[in-house]
Amino acid sequence: MGKLILVLGGARSGKSAYAQKLAKRLTADAGRVAYVATGVACDDEMRARVEQHRRSRPPEWATIEAPTKVAQAIQRAGEEYTVMIVDCLTILITNWLAERGPLEEPTESMAELEKAILERVEELVRAAKGAKATVIVVSNEVGQGVVPTFKTGRVFRDLAGLANQCIAREADEVYVMWAGIPQKIKGGCNEDARNKC
16 A cells, blocks of 8 residues: 655645655656646636646646545546645635535534535545555645634634644655745654664
């Protein structure tokens, strides 16, 4: 079985670039990489981001578009690839929330919503842990800024934090990006300390 790796950080901290660096290192001798994209190009800004991410990847990497069904994508393709990069968990959560309708007019309690979202995160973890591929999940740390003024923002922040905890708990390795610098906070040796291990 492959490993589960979480790469966590703030906006523009270098998460995706580092996940790609890890994938290249894991497939240096041989192996195939699949990029599991959760973003949907729904406006000009998002289209530009999607295109930027596409250009940053080697052209031989496969792209699997999975805006809501990442666990199923991993289950289907987890035997074909050496590494699968899921980019990113926080957009995936946004997509799951959008499926459920506006939070301003909830049809369920916050406890029910939290349970439903975290069940899907756990499904993703099970798929990743059961795959032959090493699965690298990229996610945003959204809880270190100001408290969002709108309820939707606070609910999203809380769900993202709980989802990150769920994946970090099960991950073999966890990295946090600080201004483009990775810091390993779980698993084996730090990259910089490798000679001392």
